[in-house]
Amino acid sequence: MNKILEVRDLHVTFHTYAGQVKAVRGVSFDLYEGEILAIVGESGSGKSVTAQTIMKLNPMPPTQIERGKILLGDKDIVKASEKEMMAIRGKDISMIFQDPMTSLNPTMTIGRQLTEAIKHHKKLSKDEAQKEAIRLLKLVRIPNPESRIFQYPHEFSGGMRQRVMIAMALSCQPKLLIADEPTTALDVTIQAQIIDILKEIREKTGTSIIIITHDLGVVANMADRVAVMYGGKIVETGSVDDIFYRPAHPYTKALLESLPKTDTDKNTRLVSIEGTPPDLLNPPVGCPFAGRCKYTMKICKTQMPPHFEPSKDHKSACWLLHEDCPYSDFKNPDGGGENDE
Amino acid sequence: MMNKDKIKLEPVVNDNDKEILVEIKDVSKHFKVAGGVLKAVNNINLNIKKGETLGLVGESGCGKSTLSKVIMGIYPPTSGKIIYHGKKEMVVSKNNLFEYAKMAQIIFQDPYSSLDPRMTVGSIIEEGMIIHKMYDKKKRKERVFELLELVGLNAEHANRYPHEFSGGQRQRIGIARALAIEPEFIICDEPISALDVSIQAQIINLLYDLQKKLNLTYLFIAHDLNIVKYISDRIAVMYLGHIVELSTSDELYKNPLHPYTKALLSAVPVPDPKREAQKKRQMLEGDVTSPIDPKPGCPFAARCPYATDICTKDFPKPEIKAGHMVSCHHVEKINNLN
Numbered sequence: 192m193n194k195i196l197e198v199r200d201l202h203v204t205f206h207t208y209a210g211q212v213k214a215v216r217g218v219s220f221d222l223y224e225g226e227i228l229a230i231v232g233e234s235g236s237g238k239s240v241t242a243q244t245i246m247k248l249n250p251m252p253p254t255q256i257e258r259g260k261i262l263l264g265d266k267d268i269v270k271a272s273e274k275e276m277m278a279i280r281g282k283d284i285s286m287i288f289q290d291p292m293t294s295l296n297p298t299m300t301i302g303r304q305l306t307e308a309i310k311h312h313k314k315l316s317k318d319e320a321q322k323e324a325i326r327l328l329k330l331v332r333i334p335n336p337e338s339r340i341f342q343y344p345h346e347f348s349g350g351m352r353q354r355v356m357i358a359m360a361l362s363c364q365p366k367l368l369i370a371d372e373p374t375t376a377l378d379v380t381i382q383a384q385i386i387d388i389l390k391e392i393r394e395k396t397g398t399s400i401i402i403i404t405h406d407l408g409v410v411a412n413m414a415d416r417v418a419v420m421y422g423g424k425i426v427e428t429g430s431v432d433d434i435f436y437r438p439a440h441p442y443t444k445a446l447l448e449s450l451p452k453t454d455t456d457k458n459t460r461l462v463s464i465e466g467t468p469p470d471l472l473n474p475p476v477g478c479p480f481a482g483r484c485k486y487t488m489k490i491c492k493t494q495m496p497p498h499f500e501p502s503k504d505h506k507s508a509c510w511l512l513h514e515d516c517p518y519s520d521f522k523n524p525d526g527g528g529e530n531d532e
Numbered sequence: 533m534m535n536k537d538k539i540k541l542e543p544v545v546n547d548n549d550k551e552i553l554v555e556i557k558d559v560s561k562h563f564k565v566a567g568g569v570l571k572a573v574n575n576i577n578l579n580i581k582k583g584e585t586l587g588l589v590g591e592s593g594c595g596k597s598t599l600s601k602v603i604m605g606i607y608p609p610t611s612g613k614i615i616y617h618g619k620k621e622m623v624v625s626k627n628n629l630f631e632y633a634k635m636a637q638i639i640f641q642d643p644y645s646s647l648d649p650r651m652t653v654g655s656i657i658e659e660g661m662i663i664h665k666m667y668d669k670k671k672r673k674e675r676v677f678e679l680l681e682l683v684g685l686n687a688e689h690a691n692r693y694p695h696e697f698s699g700g701q702r703q704r705i706g707i708a709r710a711l712a713i714e715p716e717f718i719i720c721d722e723p724i725s726a727l728d729v730s731i732q733a734q735i736i737n738l739l740y741d742l743q744k745k746l747n748l749t750y751l752f753i754a755h756d757l758n759i760v761k762y763i764s765d766r767i768a769v770m771y772l773g774h775i776v777e778l779s780t781s782d783e784l785y786k787n788p789l790h791p792y793t794k795a796l797l798s799a800v801p802v803p804d805p806k807r808e809a810q811k812k813r814q815m816l817e818g819d820v821t822s823p824i825d826p827k828p829g830c831p832f833a834a835r836c837p838y839a840t841d842i843c844t845k846d847f848p849k850p851e852i853k854a855g856h857m858v859s860c861h862h863v864e865k866i867n868n869l870n
Contacts (some may be wrong), residue, residue: 233728377590379755380816383799388816405729406757408801410807431805450734450803451762460740461762463733467698 195366195399196222196245201259201269203237203244206301210472214240216423218259222367225468227393227400229410229431232420235468238403238462241420245401247276247285263367281308285360287370291352295344301328301355302340308362327358330395331388350381357388361396368392370402374409386413407450421445421468422479424495429505439507442480445470478509486511550581552617553717553749554603559612561595561602568825572598575612577850578604580717585743587764587781589757589796593820596753597774600719603751605629618716631855634664637710641722643702647694648682653680653705660713679708684738700731707738711746712819719751724759736763757800761785769793772823772831779856789858789867792832813864829863838862 203215215237222228229343232238243249245261247268261268263283271279284306288294296304306320306325321340336519344352353373360368363373370389372383390413404410410417410431417434419427419442427440438444448462456460465487466483469475474481481491490496490510499512510516536696561573572595573615580586590596601607603614605624614624618635624630640646647656657676665723667675677687683704703723710718721768722741724732736759742748754760760767761781769792778788788794792854798814821827821834830836842861850859853869863869 233730322862378820380591380755380795382801383813383815386801387813406801407729407803411803411805412801430656435803435805443785444731447803449730451736451758452802452804455762457765461733463737463738464730465734467700467731468728 192223192225194221195224197262197433198241198245198262199260199262201241201261202257203240203249204255204257207472208257212471213474214423214471215244215481216471216474218420218423218425220418220425220428222399222401224366224399225393225397226388227402227413227415228410229414230401230403230420231405231410231417233405233468235471236420237423237432237471238420239371242286242371242401242403245369246280246286247271247273247366250287278312281360281365282312282363283365284364284367284369285361286369286371287353287356287373287510289375291349291356291376294356295352297344300341300343301347305340305355305359306361312363321357323362325388326361328355330361330392331355331358332384332402333358350377350384353377353381353385354388357385357392361392361398364396365398370400372404373402375384375406376402389413406460407435407447411462419446422474423471424479424508426478426480426509427507429502429506433502433505437502437505439505439512440499440509441484441486441511443507445485488516539578540588550584552579553582553750554580555615555617556580556599556603557615559599559609559614561598561607562610570824571773571826572614573602573609576774576775578768578778580749580751582589582716582749583747584741584765585752585763587760587767588751588753588770589755589767590770590855591755591796591820593772593818593823594770595823596770597721599770600721600751600753604636604719605632606710616717634713635715635772636717636719637713637715638719638721639703639706639710639723642726643699643706647702647709648854651692652691653685653697656694656705657690657708657712660709663666664713666713675712677710682711682742683708684734698731699727700734703727703735704738707742715748717749717751719772721753722755723752724816725754725756732759739763757797760800769796772820772826773838774831774859775850775857776860777856777858778830783855786852787856787867789853789856789863790860790870791836791838791866831866838866 199219201215201218205212205214211308218241230238230241244256245268256269259269302321302324305324309315309323310320324340325336328339333351333354347355374385377385384526389400392398402413417429417431418425421442427443434443438447445462445464449464450460463477464483469479469482476494477492477494488510496508496510498506499507500506501512544667556576556578559573559576563570563572573805576599588596602609608626616624616632617623619629624632654676657679658672661672662825676690680687680689682842685701685704701837724735726736740763743750752760754762764781767781767784771792777793785797788797795816801808816835829844829846830848848859848861850857853863
């Protein structure tokens with residue numbers, strides 16, 4: 192499979208009155224063609240900032256990319272000028288957002304908004320643009336697209352608006368679609384429709400998708416690979432089965448245990464993670480999860496663990512996987528504590 | 533006290549012997565809006581029993597929050613009444629709201645906007661006790677410290693302001709405030725949906741412990757169905773202002789009878805990739821229809837895969853089937869019941 196995107200050691204900070212917020216602190220991951228990668232994490236873990244940085248959507252300043260590389264093919268997005276970004280956004284990478292109520296322009300018809308990107312990137316006549324808009328609405332299963340293109344956003348429901356957003360994002364056949372919490376604002380039955388459409392689009396067009404979410408149910412349903420973020424760092428990456436059935440980081444493990452399963456009895460207590468996430472104004476020197484982890488050792492507080500590889504393509508940044516560590520819960524008998532850095 | 537023909541609306545479940553705490557009798561709440569009448573809640577009959585957790589689920593706009601506000605007495609019902617059988621018997625009305633508020637309290641969804649930023653945590657918790665003239669000043673201070681410890685905070689937090697706390701901690705303050713006046717009945721209106729996953733379990737465990745310790749009754753409103761199933765004894769499913777199905781939580785999850793409940797449960801993604809891959813989704817087409825001047829008949833008819841002529845004409849009467857209260861014309865046919 193071809194690599195579409197390569198993110199290496201990305202550091203992003205925000206300047207605020209209170210000081211410098213280190214939102215993303217050394218994130219690295221790869222994305223392959225036709226793959227759905229889920230980035231999961233709690234609010235403030237840096238997942239949205241990572242995604243927005245890929246499209247350079249954050250205003251700079253106050254945002255600053257301290258260092259790192261974002262390679263799209265052989266182009267480094269970190270170094271790209273705003274003019275170059277204009278050519279990339281919508282064409283190579285496009286994005287859908289959480290809130291479908293506010294991300295459409297209320298004064299423009301759906302048809303015009305839909306074709307704005309194609310008109311910008313390709314030359315299309317009015318007739319062709321209209322045909323294209325109808326085709327796109329059909330793709331996301333909106334009934335009566337012929338009359339719908341002349342309507343305004345307020346005439347669409349929340350789920351329909353999110354579908355319009357998806358259609359718009361797909362208009363230039365991007366290589367990469369970033370979906371930032373695309374279903375969080377929607378009801379479950381509508382969420383199921385949107386997830387279905389995203390999966391269908393991947394099948395039909397081969398677009399790679401990065402989905403950012405905190406809902407592990409959505410991840411289990413659609414992702415191929417998962418990156419778990421905590422305190423501005425990726426703490427674990429692996430295939431969806433690795434993450435759900437063989438989690439190798441205490442945070443991932445605790446997160447999965449804290450959710451009630453459909454067969455959890457009322458008398459079983461939920462496992463809760465005590466404490467709160469770290470303050471990224473003064474991020475901890477060592478592992479970001481050390482303050483809440485039940486296995487914390489001395490080294491966890493002083494040194495950030497490297498990514499160990501308990502099995503192939505499964506990485507976890509936790510000292511428990513080090514070969515000298517006395518605990519063995521997290522070590523996979525087959526893989527066993529290799530240091531890849 | 534209870535009207536005999538209303539009793540049969542309750543499902544046949546083994547905890548029928550429990551006393552009823554709140555009786556919701558044929559309650560409707562309609563709002564006049566531009567373009568018609570918005571029928572948010574329609575002819576709801578529901579009994580909440582002492583010591584239980586009744587879960588109320590449904591999608592946005594189905595009327596669950598309106599119903600909770602009617603039960604709290606915040607909105608007067610358009611028709612029907614709320615009868616409370618707690619420390620004092622009463623039909624909730626404008627005249628006895630003050631007394632009622634001492635027994636029934638509410639915990640809100642958003643822990644950021646539901647606490648006054650200019651008041652210290654101690655005074656937020658104490659305020660209810662002052663209003664209800666409970667205890668003297670010294671005893672009230674002691675109670676504030678007790679309550680803070682009860683919800684897992686420290687006594688020294690009393691002098692701080694809400695902005696100094698995280699979302700989960702603020703929700704704990706909201707819970708302490710609700711408990712301050714020693715209520716018997718608490719409405720939890722989406723108490724965890726604004727919180728991060730790792731914090732949700734903390735609050736759920738806290739609510740569960742408090743219920744055991746203080747013998748509280750909860751009406752638990754949420755849209756996260758996995759959580760609702762975990763915490764509730766019985767669950768009512770709402771759609772467009774109607775309760776379409778009611779049963780014990782295990783039963784409802786194992787054998788949903790109403791087509792909407794079936795679709796809703798099948799749409800919930802579970803955090804288990806293998807189960808997700810095998811699961812057959814029953815996809816619902818379209819969106820919820822408008823509650824403004826709704827058409828007669830079953831509220832779900834427009835999206836229901838089993839709908840026939842009768843569904844668009846008559847409203848299906850709630851019936852007891854296999855331990856569920858369910859309102860659907862075709863419930864036997866769909867589920868092969870006799």
